[in-house]
Amino acid sequence: MKRAEIITIGDEILIGQIVDTNSAWMASQLNAINVKVEQITSISDTPDHLVSALNDARKRADVVLITGGLGPTKDDRTKKVLCEYFDSKMVLHQATLDHIVDFFRMRNMPVIGQLNHDQAMVPDNCQVLFNPQGTAPGMWFEQNETIFVSMPGVPYEMKDIMSLHVLPRLAKINGAGAIYHKTVLTIGIPESKLAEKLDEWEDALPENIHLAYLPNPGQIRLRFSAFGQSEADLAEQVNQQIEKLMLIIPDAIFGYNDDTLAGVVGKLLLLKQKTLATAESCTGGFVAHSITSEPGSSRWFKGSIVAYANEAKVNILGVDQQLIDDYGAVSEQVVCQMALGARNALDAEYAVATSGIAGPDGGTDEKPVGMVWVAVATPEGVFAQKFSFTRNRERNIIRASQMALDMLRLELLKK
């Protein structure tokens, strides 16, 4: 199996201004074609550091993928360093220049400038990788059995170059040996509790199956990695273990791999030919956003009333003002009326509603920051549950949204 390393270039990662999402995507794609990523390294945009990182990486890896430092602006020095590193000289690549001219013409943008023209210059010993969504091409070098690929750091441009050129070539080059990964997605059980529950089962796992706990807010993903010769055999072996797992934590498992909670809920609703509406206070639209991030969600999602102001709860959702006065907006009584009101106003069979103190301010002794009520309205009625989350606004919004979808999921599974 080929071993790869990823090098990302740019001070913006080292000073923490951007998160390195590129590497995560590249790693997942390489993994899928049995190329093992040994290390991911972020370095600054200085020639010396790039040269030493290239020298280190080629000692360990067969393939070195480099991103960043190829944009049209002046902070990009990568191409010149690579040109020198591979003992080449810069030449004009006509097809790239033609593409750049077309690129601007199609967007009705003014005549090409010098900065974009420079992007059509490439080292003469690289293979140019066409970049359909941008102006800086990818570059493929081979030297002493090692492959080096340089790509722009703009995520969608890099992804296109990887998908169109790099991954198909590497898949062809890559030889024997199989890895199989499968991830089981769980919700509602904290990590240490889950580990205790799974202790005995985990101890009995075959030696060629590794298990990792990957926590997300409110979720724990269990990643199986199986090593062997045949992917089909490995898949069967892992699935047998998952069957045992399902007997231990039947309710907590909501999906696999790239499944999302909203996607799973959507499938259940489509199966029943029912629709959903939401009424959101503390989650402020995040439940609706989680749902509408799913392509095709318009088939089962009617909409959401983000009733941030109390008057919206009364006027649009039909919540009784007296209930707000008596119990407060964050209460079982109000959240249940919100769910019923959303179902009614948006003409759906099911609805979920949230009302809570997201924080960081606004809590009281009786209703502290992190306290959230979630309600689910069904064709038969309505019920609610209270949660106590954290002092962190962002996490409270995410977790409350997840719990709303999970309560609905469990309800939809019942009958």
Next chain:
Amino acid sequence: MKRAEIITIGDEILIGQIVDTNSAWMASQLNAINVKVEQITSISDTPDHLVSALNDARKRADVVLITGGLGPTKDDRTKKVLCEYFDSKMVLHQATLDHIVDFFRMRNMPVIGQLNHDQAMVPDNCQVLFNPQGTAPGMWFEQNETIFVSMPGVPYEMKDIMSLHVLPRLAKINGAGAIYHKTVLTIGIPESKLAEKLDEWEDALPENIHLAYLPNPGQIRLRFSAFGQSEADLAEQVNQQIEKLMLIIPDAIFGYNDDTLAGVVGKLLLLKQKTLATAESCTGGFVAHSITSEPGSSRWFKGSIVAYANEAKVNILGVDQQLIDDYGAVSEQVVCQMALGARNALDAEYAVATSGIAGPDGGTDEKPVGMVWVAVATPEGVFAQKFSFTRNRERNIIRASQMALDMLRLELLKK
């Protein structure tokens, strides 16, 4: 100035199952106390790789920060490797054990298990760093002038340990030399266009000021890094350059550093004592989520109608069914009525509305995927603008949401 390296441990990063947000946060915090991050390295959870990464990092850096591999579950081996690496032996840390017992008692969770008990064992030559939000403590080692700190990988636990212990100690240790960073946030001008506009100004920047272009979907951030002796002098020098920049791109600059578009819009509304409502179709709640992610947004945000189904546009927003029949839901006519309807239904002075084809499916020749109408309703009337984005659903949702907030921002600045 001290130099640091960050090592993150865990296969989950190398197979691309999680994005390394920890390193970005740590880097930004280190940067703020003048500690320069030279490299960020992600490695697998194997003893050999950790030892070699530690050996490499100490050659370049004064401080090595390690995250990951300290959870209660079985895939964590880090602590044992560190214990061996620093020639120590494991001892029980009573204060940590007491904390773990309290931690579970306060959460009404059952009696502590062996897995959590093991978390109170630490190498005898480290200083234990208290972890208020979790059960695995941080560990501070010093060996031959190099500082090594190991922390759990759970983001909020790591952040607490960094903020409470690591950053204050490092700030004290760190000596002379000043860096000053400031980031100017721009929206609405593509990178290569912006670079051409700024060309002359950029060429005239003083030598000690570096500029980097950091693209986000729909936004370009311009990061100034200035190097010298006095932070106050550097700040003044950078601000003088920003004043010149504002003359070149006055409309495009919406904020600085950690400002958000929603936060900037909120400040403008508070200044005018006006409120906002939104009506969302293709953005599906993301405008509302961007707004309600801002603490205190309830002072200026009334709520949102996510009118995904056309019937919700008619019934709740009062859009004329005839207009939908004549022009389609994705049209100037409908999006304007949506904005007016939201302003009315939610009793706000301003409203924004979105209607478009987010994709990946659902486009036609006349209305392709990526086409989005955005409307802004003001106390005086309503206006709309059409955008052509990409084929990517996620990016279309983000960019349409940003354009809605930016159109409102420019309108609020007018008078």
